[in-house]
Amino acid sequence: MSKIADVAARAGVSKATASRALSGRGYVSEETRTRVADAARELAYVAHSSATSLATGRTQTVGVVMPPVDRWFFAELLAGIQDSLFALDYDLSLYGIPEGSDTRERLFESILPRRRFDGIIAVGIQPSAHELERLQRPGRPLVGVGPYSDGTSAVSIDDVAAARIATEHLIDLGHSDIAFVGGTTGAGPLSLGDELRIDGYLAALGTAGLADHARVAGSAPTLSAGYSAAVGLLADRRRRPTAVVAVCDEAAIGTIIAARRLGIAVPTELSVVGIDDHEHAELFALTTIRQSPRDQGHDAVRLLVERMDDPDLPETHLAAASALVVRSSTAAPR
């Protein structure tokens, strides 16, 4: 009998209900959720003892490979992954993405292949085909978080759609001179997610017949980088756009701070829209596309646990929900 089936049987619910309850999403009653979590813990307790572990080959450990958590998205995602693994009594073994290519090679060639995990969650690492091959192996499923997920199950938002919706919101308000803050800076490779967001921005402009107006102010997805890029973009009054789509909320908040410093009123002289719904978005009255990295963490664990349970499940890509949240950083152009 499979693991989720075990839990379901012990809790007296269907396999589908057990799966939903364990994923941390809100489709089951609190009472059922508690019963399922208790059943999972009781079973995990048994699985955790060394003797059982040796017998079954289970380690009750999930490897998580992710970039530094000094950005909101990664910190929230990690919290979601932690919550779900804790509820299921799995240990979380955390690996950073080293910056140098030699340490990256050490991680993929030497460390991860020889560690024993029941499964791996790989976040934002854009692995090469070769690296994927080293990560994946029979009986050790891999779930990605992010758009670069050929050959694995994965969770991500639809980056193209998110940027397209953000750009269309500005077009609907009457803007035609809309710049994009984010994407390549010459400092490093463009992340695939950022590239897809630029694609969404360009697609919306193209559909509206505004393709000639496209311009991208390169910026890393951080507040400081967004600030610097925006200062460059906004300093010349004659070439100033009336609106900005930022690659993420941190870059959008950096843009708002830059506009204030330059004496440019938001939204009357400049509209700004971000992507994330960062914890500080409300404080800056930022119009944005909301995503929930915490829920993406729950979803990644659910996909992984289902595949540890049944390795023959098909590859699944979950597109996490995202929706426009209008606050007061956007308005019609003057």
Next chain:
Amino acid sequence: MSKIADVAARAGVSKATASRALSGRGYVSEETRTRVADAARELAYVAHSSATSLATGRTQTVGVVMPPVDRWFFAELLAGIQDSLFALDYDLSLYGIPEGSDTRERLFESILPRRRFDGIIAVGIQPSAHELERLQRPGRPLVGVGPYSDGTSAVSIDDVAAARIATEHLIDLGHSDIAFVGGTTGAGPLSLGDELRIDGYLAALGTAGLADHARVAGSAPTLSAGYSAAVGLLADRRRRPTAVVAVCDEAAIGTIIAARRLGIAVPTELSVVGIDDHEHAELFALTTIRQSPRDQGHDAVRLLVERMDDPDLPETHLAAASALVVRSSTAAPR
């Protein structure tokens, strides 16, 4: 032969040099650092094979217990711990601090005691004596990060001194009406670190004969909470202080944003000083007390590894360096 001695012998350096090189601090040449790191990895590779692990009882895994990493301090600290453990080829098993008391009990009573680690780093958890007893055991040293470290080795800044220096900076500039933003809000227990910072603030006021001017605007150590507390503190023009000491940079930046919204010029009408030197401190021209949580992470790993190596080493408390960084959020009162 002990582990650091093994590494030192293999690298052809002294034990003290090996220890410094492994801690990631800058007192050894790059060439030596590389040689020591290579030696540590070669030895760890051997230690990592299951057969050796079973024979020695070593797991090459360090348990790290810490609050959610959605704050700059914890994200940076985790990065420092990750760097050092990666260099030494230790795995990092991450545990969050659950919010509910029942899940906290599960963590301390049931999960951590039965997992096998070579050592534990406990960050900001203010464990009870009973919890400490459950965490510590022969052959599994514990290192704390934070001020609440009776009975364990630990790394922290001197919170009292940090807040005292920040307050004295304002007194030296001529301020006498200085408020503190941070500490208890009635919403939860006051963290010991925040309490010590209030002590430092009060001590500086007392020495300057300004004890009667003390007032604390309660705030969690976050940007949003600092913003809200500052709005309450600054809204009434007649009772407005001329300067604010914030419990951390996030609360200080929230205070600066609140001042701007209220039309209060920083620093001419209000001086603001923080504690941290957060990555955004420079963008907000914030005068602050600099600490390096990343270095504290390196130091915590070094203390732990030394104690895994030699359990008889005495308890050691490292006070991490902190220094006043004057930018332009502070000035003499008008």
